[in-house]
Amino acid sequence: MPELPEVETIARGVDTRIRGDRIVEAWFSNHPQPFKTAPERQVEGLEGRMILGVHRTGKHIVCELGDLSGAKTGQSSAQWIVHLGMTGRLLVTTPAGPVANHTHARLTLASGREIRFVDPRRFGRLELRDLEQGAVFRGAGKEPLNIAADDFAALFRGRKLAIKAALLNQTLLTGVGNIYADESLFRAGIRPRRRAGRLTRAELECLRVALKTVLEHAIRLGGSSVSDYVDADGVRGFFQLEHCVYLRTGQPCRTCNTPIRRILIAGRGTHYCPQCQH
């Protein structure tokens, strides 16, 4: 489901609701796919721990966990890392609420609330990282919201793949997915099939600013709800109403009325305006 703006919205919502709470009990489903760390080890590492805070890194939601001994050091000693895949949801509810189909994790908290991870397609992943060795989780790629112009341009130098495919590569930039790749390329006036290494410095700078602008705007609107995306409270976002090209195949461009085209790049549906983008 979610890209940077949706993950940011969810992480913020979860953080305000469960920061300072304590995990009393952890339950996991029997499907093996969602677990990057074995469920038994996650139960062991989660139960009894304090949640110090929740934040986003790339498309990952990171829950910082306190010491197992319960000592109030404020120092994170472990991380519970949630990747939502295509259809994952992370919800804060009460234990009494009806349990949705495809619920793969339930963490009951000391306050009486409950965190649930629901994921029909099971492309999402849950991981527990012990930080005793000091290995803080960080995605491989750069964050598009604060990358410098020089660093952004350097990412694409000499690359022969389509700029759209490069934007989706999480080892270059982290957090950009199919919606915001298409929307930022439209805003920058760049065709998605252009080879990344052939873009001029001016075009790349235009793209960096467009990407940042689009992502920040989407965060303000609570993300895009294309089918079933909801935030930590089950509320939909509103950025889908502002999409210029994504899933608008055949509809008139908002700028020039030319029908939006859909092509395949890197196996992903790609939407652009043949008039506005060069």
Added chain:
DNA sequence: CATTTCACCTGGTGGC
């Protein structure tokens, strides 16, 4: 190494 393709899953939609 860089790049492309495909498998992994369920569910919704639209055509016949």
Added chain:
DNA sequence: TGCCACCAGGTGAAAT
């Protein structure tokens, strides 16, 4: 109503 093809916010392994 049923059946089928196709599409969907992602990513990592295998192939080229």
